[in-house]
Every structure is written in C-alpha cells, then in structure tokens.
Amino acid sequence: MSESNQHSDYLLGVNQLELERLQFQQSVWGHITRKFLNRLEVQKGWRCLDVGAGPGLVSIELREMVGETGEVVALEPSKFYLDWLRKQAAERGWNNISCVQGTAEQAALPSGYYDLVFVRWVVAFVPDLEKFLAPLFTTLRPGGIIAIQDYYYEGLSLYPHGGACDGLADIVRAYYRSGGGDAYITGRIPEVFARHGLRVVDFTPTCLAGGPTSGVMEWAHRFFSLHIPLMAEKGIISREQADQLLTDWQAHRQKQETLFFSPLVVDVAGSKQ
Numbered sequence: 001m002s003e004s005n006q007h008s009d010y011l012l013g014v015n016q017l018e019l020e021r022l023q024f025q026q027s028v029w030g031h032i033t034r035k036f037l038n039r040l041e042v043q044k045g046w047r048c049l050d051v052g053a054g055p056g057l058v059s060i061e062l063r064e065m066v067g068e069t070g071e072v073v074a075l076e077p078s079k080f081y082l083d084w085l086r087k088q089a090a091e092r093g094w095n096n097i098s099c100v101q102g103t104a105e106q107a108a109l110p111s112g113y114y115d116l117v118f119v120r121w122v123v124a125f126v127p128d129l130e131k132f133l134a135p136l137f138t139t140l141r142p143g144g145i146i147a148i149q150d151y152y153y154e155g156l157s158l159y160p161h162g163g164a165c166d167g168l169a170d171i172v173r174a175y176y177r178s179g180g181g182d183a184y185i186t187g188r189i190p191e192v193f194a195r196h197g198l199r200v201v202d203f204t205p206t207c208l209a210g211g212p213t214s215g216v217m218e219w220a221h222r223f224f225s226l227h228i229p230l231m232a233e234k235g236i237i238s239r240e241q242a243d244q245l246l247t248d249w250q251a252h253r254q255k256q257e258t259l260f261f262s263p264l265v266v267d268v269a270g271s272k273q
C-alpha cells in the first residue's frame with residue numbers, strides 16, 4: 001500500500017517497505033535514541049509529543065519511560081503508520097498513547113502543555129524549519145524540552161575508497177534538497193533555539209561504523225538499494241551513475257575488509273525558559 005498521493009511532499013514516501021525499513025533502522029539506531037532520552041532524564045508521568053512519529057517506534061519507547069501516569073501523543077500525517085501504532089498500543093493494553101493525524105505546521109496543539117517534544121528524522125525533510133518548529137516551541141511548557149535527532153550529513157564513507165560511492169554523500173544531500181529539505185539541518189538548530197529563547201542542553205553527534213555483515217551497513221543497504229534508483233527516476237543522477245553506484249556498493253558488500261561509516265546523526269535538545 002502506498003500513501004504517496006496523500007502526502008506527496010514527503011521525500012521517502014509511505015508504504016509497507018518503508019515501514020519495515022524504519023523498523024530495521026530502529027534496531028540499529030534505537031540504542032542511540034535511548035541514550036539520548038536517558039540523558040534528558042524523562043520521568044514517569046511526563047507528557048510527550050512525538051512529531052513525525054511514523055509508525056511510532058519512538059512513541060513506544062517514550063510510553064515505556066513515562067509509564068501509566070504519563071501521556072504520549074504521536075503526531076503524524078500518515079494514517080497507515082498511525083493505524084500500525086494503534087494496533088501496537090492495543091496489543092500492549094496501553095490507553096495513554098494517542099494518535100493525531102496531521103503535520104507540525106497545521107495541527108492544533110495545546111499551548112504550554114508538553115514536558116517533552118521529540119522529533120527524530122523529520123526536520124531534514126521540511127522545507128521551512130521555522131514554520132515547522134514555531135508551534136512546537138509554543139506547545140512546550142516553560143522548562144520543557146524539545147529534542148531533535150537528525151543528520152549533519154558528513155562522515156558517510158565507504159572504505160576502501162576509489163569507486164563511484166566516493167561521491168555518495170553529495171548525491172544524498174542533493175536528494176534531500178530536491179524535496180525542499182536540508183541534510184545539514186542540525187547545524188542550524190542551535191541558532192534557531194537561541195533566537196526563540198531556548199537554551200541548548202545537549203548537542204551530541206554519533207557516527208556508527210561496521211563491516212559488510214554489520215547492522216549499520218545493512219541499514220545503509222536498505223536505504224541505498226531502494227533510493228538510488230529513485231534518485232535516477234527524479235533526475236538527480238543519471239541511470240548510468242545509478243548503475244555505477246549500485247555496482248560499487250554491491251562490490252563493497254562482497255569484500256570482508258570493507259568498512260562503512262554512517263553520516264553523523266546529531267542529538268540536539270533545547271530547554272524552554
């Protein structure tokens with residue numbers, strides 16, 4: 001199933017394959033998110049908003065942390081993802097996760113309400129960062145925290161060098177730009193926080209690395225094997241370039257000595273004064 005017509009601006013689309021990719025992504029990167037949430041000292045009873053929740057993989061983590069007395073709201077444009085999350089919550093007997101279908105820019109959010117707003121892998125896609133963030137700042141209570149996990153798209157590297165994939169990071173940055181996004185988005189967040197009176201309380205970059213059988217290289221494989229052909233379809237690269245990239249990528253996957261370094265994912269959190 002695909003919802004690409006309902007939310008056509010979203011670069012990665014919404015479908016079963018993408019849901020499975022997000023689940024695998026959680027198995028590789030979930031420990032980094034958990035460390036971030038632990039540093040933020042999320043408490044039982046907190047009210048949390050998971051923005052661009054997708055199928056709610058972070059919402060589920062948050063519900064584990066806030067317990068029965070807390071509240072988790074998943075804000076997400078895709079009904080397909082929210083239906084999946086509703087099913088997960090029902091299976092666990094949880095009645096304090098609710099799903100709101102909509103975007104950050106347009107949803108009606110209560111003022112000064114949430115202890116924590118969490119936004120993972122969303123802001124790099126949005127065409128107007130300030131328009132996206134402004135309602136999220138308003139919905140935080142004074143002292144509340146907005147926490148963002150997203151790319152600063154440096155660091156991506158496939159070793160040994162010398163093949164078509166040496167140019168991959170630049171191509172992915174162009175792919176994000178083609179949808180109105182910015183793969184360096186976390187570099188802009190501290191300045192935006194400061195201008196809106198938020199104090200930066202965390203700024204932690206992470207690069208994961210591993211060989212051909214590692215989770216992180218498999219995570220990258222699931223993204224590149226799906227999206228390199230789409231980049232060619234969108235005219236960001238030629239079909240010939242796409243073939244060269246996929247051939248070089250597959251050749252690296254066959255070699256034991258290969259190392260893949262992920263792009264930097266930055267945890268950045270701000271506290272509302």
Ligand SMILES: C[S@@+](CC[C@H](N)C(=O)[O-])C[C@H]1O[C@@H](n2cnc3c(N)ncnc32)[C@H](O)[C@@H]1O
Binds near residue numbers: 103
């Ligand atoms: C890469 S997925 C990440 C999902 C989830 N946060 C996670 O980490 O697993 C990005 C999600 O952001 C949602 N999204 C895109 N633009 C949005 C917006 N303006 N407001 C809210 N959600 C948005 C998409 O529908 C998609 O589900």
